[in-house]
Amino acid sequence: MRVLKRLGAVGLLSGVLSACAPTGPHNCKLYISGVMPIINESGSPIVRAGINGHPAALIVDTGATTSVIGSAYISPFGLEVMGPVGTMTGVGGSELVQAVRIKSLEMGPSSAKNFAVIAGGKFGGHADGLPVVGLFGQEFLANYDTIVDVPDHVVQLVRTEDCSFPTPGWEGAVHKIPVTHSATDGLKTRLQIKINGKPAEAILDTGASSTLVTMSAARRAGVTQAMLNNDPVMPGYGVTRDPIKIYRHFFSTLEIGDIVFRNIRLDVVDDLSESDVLLGSDFLKHYRVWISRDDYLYAQHDKDIPAADAGQSTASQP
The missing domain is CATH 2.40.70.10 (Acid Proteases)
Incomplete structure (x- = not known):
């Protein structure tokens, strides 16, 4: 999904960064900025969110240039309309969209305040009793390495520092896949x-x-x-x-x-x-992936995840 006119400055998710214990000769550190449980059993990963204080659910969408809130939720969530910004194009068609301002977004322990997203499209259905109201897109995800771990039902936003190994905390066989990212x-x-x-x-x-x-x-x-x-x-x-x-x-x-x-x-x-x-x-379905912001994607099959590592690798706190 792309938006032909992109928004300007966008707020970053902020939260307490949790550092894993230093390891290895380079004193490797792993900083966790967001831990978001996946609340659905199949399909695209969906996580809990609080939008202007309203409980909701968002689809984690690595293919979306920017986050999107369905037009039907502008009034119920008290979103401030800022005006039209262009056309949103996705699978099946295009639609004129507008920018709206969100006063507060809560995603697990992290939050963002006073930022703009796109309002457009149609969303429906529920996950874990919450309405699915939109997409959580790349303007947030691209500021971090993104770990999507469907087998263990969690999405994590992380940064690494002084690590000689690209996926600290992962043990077992890991596939290294070349990728590109362009602004x-x-x-x-x-x-x-x-x-x-x-x-x-x-x-x-x-x-x-x-x-x-x-x-x-x-x-x-x-x-x-x-x-x-x-x-x-x-x-x-x-x-x-x-x-x-x-x-x-x-x-x-x-x-x-x-x-x-x-x-x-x-x-x-x-x-x-x-x-x-x-x-x-x-x-x-059977892989956890580490989307690094360098030139590689790392993927690990659930059968290659050591039993002691499943469910706690990067989610562990020091």
């Missing part, structure tokens, strides 16, 4: 993948509940329209809630770095606005 691209996490052995460009998009592949990328991977006509078809919806047609097709292989999925079902759509593939939260 001109909203700091999205882009990576090169292969589908049926053919290269494709992907964006890691935790806001997408399933991985989406464009028709052109599917064709490069050897998929014909005749094949798709034999696949199950279902409607899909993006943030604007405009329906799109999805073909559910089995591919021989999906390669993400040195991780290889075989005989995997992916969702084929007509087109995407920013890449060949949106690598969705289905990829994360």
Whole structure:
């Protein structure tokens, strides 16, 4: 999801930074700025939030340039309308949006005050009894390394200092996957993948509940329209809630770095606005990922997480 006109200054989440005990020859330190439990059992990770004192839930969306609050919540949450800012484009369509000011946002132990976000799109449903009202996007996430740990149901925002190992606190086998982040691209996490052995460009998009592949990328991977006509078809919806047609097709292989999925079902759509593939939260079902702000993404399968490490690695306090 992108917004053609971006907002100016945005407040940072602030909170008490918790430093892990120094380790190793470089006195490695891990600072934890946010620990947010994932409150849903499947799909995109959803976390609790307090918006101007109102309990709510937000989707953690690494594919969103900026955070978004649904237009329907402007009045109920007492958001100050600042005026139109441009067009929001996502899966399925575009929509004119406006900027609104949030007086206070609480995310676990951290908070932000008096900052602007986009109001637009349509959100619905509940998670753990809370209304899902919007997206938590890159203007916050990109200030930190982001750990999305679906197997252990937690999202963490961290910083490291003087660490020779890129994922301090993680033990066991870890996959190192090259990625890029560009300020001109909203700091999205882009990576090169292969589908049926053919290269494709992907964006890691935790806001997408399933991985989406464009028709052109599917064709490069050897998929014909005749094949798709034999696949199950279902409607899909993006943030604007405009329906799109999805073909559910089995591919021989999906390669993400040195991780290889075989005989995997992916969702084929007509087109995407920013890449060949949106690598969705289905990829994360059995992985925890550390989105570093350098040139790599680190992923660890739940079977490779030591029993003593599960549920406490970076969530531990000194």
